[in-house]
Amino acid sequence: MLDFVKVAAQMEAVGQRIRQGAIAGQQKQARALEVLTAMAENVEHYRQALQAWGESFPFNAAEPVESLTLRRTVPPAPKEHMILATDGSQIAPSHHEIAYCYLINVGRVAIAYGQGQRPHLDSLPQLVYDPEELERSRGWGLPIEDWLRYRRTQAEILALVELVQTQNPQLPAVALLDGSLIFWAWEPLPAAVREELLTPILAAWHQLRAKRIPLVGYVSASRSHETVNFLRLGVCPYREPNCALHCGQTNQPGLAATRDRPPCQVFDPLRDVLLWQGYLAPQQYSPLWRSRSRILEHYGEHRIYVAYLHGGSEVVRLEVPEWVAGDAELWQQAVSLTAAQIEKGRGYPVALAEAHNLAVVRGSDRQRFFALLERELIKAGHWHVAPSPKEQRKRQSIA
Incomplete structure (x- = not known):
């Protein structure tokens, strides 16, 4: 049984974390939209960078096939x-x-x-x-x-x-x-x-x-995070987005990766x-x-x-x-x-x-399903048909 008095005592801290996360999320959203607009002016450059280096990225980035700033009704x-x-x-x-x-x-x-x-x-x-x-x-x-x-x-x-x-x-x-x-x-x-x-x-x-x-x-x-990850190319400070070379980040098995936070992760966890x-x-x-x-x-x-x-x-x-x-x-x-x-x-x-x-x-469907199955097992000659003692005891709990 859940003790709600003890849970309630922990809720205030949770609320503070949620409020802090919401403020940080709004800031990252605004920054990402700025980068989206800037990248739209030269989107082909970033597409080519993704195609050239994307296989080595330690993250999965989608590739835009239309204008980044396109909005349709x-x-x-x-x-x-x-x-x-x-x-x-x-x-x-x-x-x-x-x-x-x-x-x-x-x-x-x-x-x-x-x-x-x-x-x-x-x-x-x-x-x-x-x-x-x-x-x-x-x-x-x-x-x-x-x-x-x-x-x-x-x-x-x-x-x-x-x-x-x-x-x-x-x-x-x-x-x-x-x-x-x-x-x-x-x-x-x-x-x-x-x-x-x-x-x-x-x-x-x-x-x-x-x-x-x-x-x-x-x-x-x-x-x-596929589209947000594409925006990481717009904030990468290096001419070539070689994650393994510049930031020690790689998706290649057998290669070591650093724990340092790369500069392109400014949007995480947006x-x-x-x-x-x-x-x-x-x-x-x-x-x-x-x-x-x-x-x-x-x-x-x-x-x-x-x-x-x-x-x-x-x-x-x-x-x-x-x-x-x-x-x-x-x-x-x-x-x-x-x-x-x-x-x-x-x-x-x-x-x-x-x-x-x-x-x-639903629970009632599950009970009927196993009742039908029990009947067929008995018809087939299985006389001792019952859930395990553990399952039976759980179903009979006094809590």
Whole structure:
């Protein structure tokens, strides 16, 4: 039980730290906006520096593909359009439960506006009980929890494209996913694992491209620093931004790095969303940026571009494949329909919220799931079916 009297005694110090951080953040935001404006006058010089030295940077910086100071107003969405979205949830495997298995549940939503049709709402559960499948991740040195998370990401994307195929929208449409399209954590995976995860995803995205339906990864409360990191080139005091030579900073394995703070870190810990919050008005969006994350080397024609949209209540990060970013019509369609969803949802896309509600596994759902599983185990001849003593005791706690 949480002792709120003791917690309250610590809150004053927390409040002071928050106030100090807010003041420092405003100062760094103002400085970053000054540098952004200055760099815009010679952006090609900084692009070339990024291309020449970016591979050695100890940080990840995105590359602008439009003017740094470009601000566009969101175009109005057509009255008739369709939104398709998925989100996922899971029951993780536990040795304390009656059986070692996991469940992935994907909620799917298709809403046709201006058509007078009922929305399509359903969920797709996938139960994995096969011992060989459960043990595969151990052979690769991966925790089962990580493998489950990667499988869930893949299932959300494949379910979204399957939904597009069944709905076959003839209206302007957008396919929304909650979260990033840049699978940062997959870069260090063994090649065979990465290929198994990515190959079906990229094939599914190709189907969206053939149907000219833009795909958007919607990232709320993004913690990315990719565009702010590009501004570090504008404050680097050296003619050549060789981080290893001048500052002892490197991303190369086997090379030592100093702990001294490089002069280009004047913006830390400013995040991209705070930068663009100071530059964009509501219903405006930023220029496009090409992400340079290493995992994107495996994406082929689906490399990811990013932009920031001020939806009113927050600045959100939008991620789209290259074939959307390079097509002005698809890009505007993606922005306008996403912004319309934010407005309809009063700060968060309606379709993504509904997909989450369909996917989420609540406590009562979990109990029914294990009750069904217990019944099947008993039918199969397993008479002693019960959670571990530890799990049983936790459920019976008097606290």
